[in-house]
Amino acid sequence: MINEIPEISLKRLPVYLNYLRNLDKEKNKYISSGAIALALGMGEVLVRKDLAYTEAVGRPKIGYLTEELITALESFLHCNEVRNAVIVGVGGIGRAILGYGGFKNYGIEMVAAFDSDEKKIGTTVAGKPVLSTTEFKSGLKQYNADMAVLTVPASAAQAVANELYEAGIKAILNFAPVQLTYPKHVIVRNIDVAARLAVLSTLIK
Amino acid sequence: MINEIPEISLKRLPVYLNYLRNLDKEKNKYISSGAIALALGMGEVLVRKDLAYTEAVGRPKIGYLTEELITALESFLHCNEVRNAVIVGVGGIGRAILGYGGFKNYGIEMVAAFDSDEKKIGTTVAGKPVLSTTEFKSGLKQYNADMAVLTVPASAAQAVANELYEAGIKAILNFAPVQLTYPKHVIVRNIDVAARLAVLSTLIK
Numbered sequence: 001m002i003n004e005i006p007e008i009s010l011k012r013l014p015v016y017l018n019y020l021r022n023l024d025k026e027k028n029k030y031i032s033s034g035a036i037a038l039a040l041g042m043g044e045v046l047v048r049k050d051l052a053y054t055e056a057v058g059r060p061k062i063g064y065l066t067e068e069l070i071t072a073l074e075s076f077l078h079c080n081e082v083r084n085a086v087i088v089g090v091g092g093i094g095r096a097i098l099g100y101g102g103f104k105n106y107g108i109e110m111v112a113a114f115d116s117d118e119k120k121i122g123t124t125v126a127g128k129p130v131l132s133t134t135e136f137k138s139g140l141k142q143y144n145a146d147m148a149v150l151t152v153p154a155s156a157a158q159a160v161a162n163e164l165y166e167a168g169i170k171a172i173l174n175f176a177p178v179q180l181t182y183p184k185h186v187i188v189r190n191i192d193v194a195a196r197l198a199v200l201s202t203l204i205k
Numbered sequence: 206m207i208n209e210i211p212e213i214s215l216k217r218l219p220v221y222l223n224y225l226r227n228l229d230k231e232k233n234k235y236i237s238s239g240a241i242a243l244a245l246g247m248g249e250v251l252v253r254k255d256l257a258y259t260e261a262v263g264r265p266k267i268g269y270l271t272e273e274l275i276t277a278l279e280s281f282l283h284c285n286e287v288r289n290a291v292i293v294g295v296g297g298i299g300r301a302i303l304g305y306g307g308f309k310n311y312g313i314e315m316v317a318a319f320d321s322d323e324k325k326i327g328t329t330v331a332g333k334p335v336l337s338t339t340e341f342k343s344g345l346k347q348y349n350a351d352m353a354v355l356t357v358p359a360s361a362a363q364a365v366a367n368e369l370y371e372a373g374i375k376a377i378l379n380f381a382p383v384q385l386t387y388p389k390h391v392i393v394r395n396i397d398v399a400a401r402l403a404v405l406s407t408l409i410k
């Protein structure tokens with residue numbers, strides 16, 4: 001099933017889930033794809049197609065039972081399984097992400113951090129232990145984590161990523177403004193805040 | 206020109222720019238769309254189409270003069286104009302973004318921050334003044350800013366965004382995990398770190 005859904009659709013599922021979770025369930029026992037589309041400023045056909053990847057079944061003219069649709073989305077996104085992730089790079093962004101509470105909405109737990117700075121290693125940040133970047137393999141194993149959020153400086157990012165691949169990481173969310181090369185069995189995606197803002201500023205010109 | 210480029214293409218232009226800027230210019234006086242595509246793991250036709258939106262002209266079998274292509278991308282993305290942005294919400298993420306140096310690569314400057322906490326108002330963070338969220342209109346005018354990065358809690362995001370629209374903001378990059386409603390003359394885009402990680406974790410399942 002997962003292999004069939006285009007990533008662009010997959011990326012919208014958390015948006016629907018988030019919207020549905022915040023709905024007043026008393027007033028919205030049922031919800032139609034049209035109502036979701038209207039609320040989120042999307043096309044109805046797009047929403048219906050995206051939701052069809054889950055196991056939710058809508059009824060003609062009535063829509064989905066809201067709670068069922070939420071359950072279907074949570075199941076598709078594995079929100080009820082605990083999946084552990086680590087932060088690599090305990091600078092400003094890394095620290096902020098360690099302290100962010102929103103991961104639990106998706107069943108994800110930030111379990112540990114890694115840094116190369118001797119002063120940080122052995123301390124805790126937001127209650128999470130900071131390990132040495134020389135210990136990726138044992139650290140990932142110990143904390144049963146296969147995903148990393150990479151928040152090291154751009155100049156170090158590729159070298160650190162290479163060590164993470166070596167240590168068996170499966171997915172990296174990269175905040176460093178560089179395009180990382182990566183082996184086929186690893187998934188790397190980027191968040192470049194400055195680039196996103198540059199795009200916005202171009203759109204309003 | 207801007208209106209013609211699809212946002213999906215526009216979002217890739219900073220990726221190309223970033224890659225080209227980091228190239229050794231001595232060894233890469235010319236660069237082909239094929240070489241860029243290979244390095245970034247994209248399709249060549251896609252790269253060539255994206256670059257065609259800029260004014261860069263590639264030569265058959267030779268490619269683009271690297272410096273010219275960089276200049277064309279910078280011009281398209283307005284990197285050489287100063288554009289001011291503000292942070293709204295001086296929590297962990299807001300603080301980290303205020304201290305981030307990467308915005309200047311795109312000619313963007315974080316000029317000020319806003320918060321509702323009396324203890325923060327009047328202080329500086331990363332050298333930037335923290336103003337009151339009751340002063341959006343005068344603050345945006347004083348600092349000549351029309352873009353905001355919104356890093357307030359989810360529960361406050363829509364109300365704060367409404368005040369920003371009222372104060373004349375043109376674009377918002379929203380980190381709060383809620384879909385904001387917004388008027389037609391404003392552009393809002395979202396960065397939801399937890400949702401991105403949830404998508405990654407689904408892809409590796």
